[in-house]
Amino acid sequence: MMSLALSLLMVVALNSCQTKQHAVNQLESFSKELRDNGPNYDVNDWKEAANRFQKIRKNIDKHDYTAAERKEIGELEGKCAGYFVSGVKQKLTNGILGIGGELKGILEGILESVSGLGIFTD
Numbered sequence: 001m002m003s004l005a006l007s008l009l010m011v012v013a014l015n016s017c018q019t020k021q022h023a024v025n026q027l028e029s030f031s032k033e034l035r036d037n038g039p040n041y042d043v044n045d046w047k048e049a050a051n052r053f054q055k056i057r058k059n060i061d062k063h064d065y066t067a068a069e070r071k072e073i074g075e076l077e078g079k080c081a082g083y084f085v086s087g088v089k090q091k092l093t094n095g096i097l098g099i100g101g102e103l104k105g106i107l108e109g110i111l112e113s114v115s116g117l118g119i120f121t122d
Helices: 002-040 041-062 067-094 100-115
Strands: none
Touching: 002 041, 002 067, 041 067, 041 100, 067 100
């Protein structure tokens, strides 16, 4: 009976770590997607990306991370924010999209969502 309880506890702990790591993996994958595909995004793609980023952030916020894991998360979020800024700036600079205000709102929403993480301060 004791070994069954111990085994169950180990499975729960392992599953929790996998879920926690899955959230970081999602952010890493998303960062690579923005890097590779962001230059081709239109305004709807950026909207979807902003929504996806917020969902990933909510998932990450559900877990406790070590200082090293938080650093990795911050770096990935910084990359994502950079890709957002770069992609939106490129679209506005090229004059491809005539709805700059909407893109500016998307960008401000992303930057606001990561500002609480301290990656743009200090």
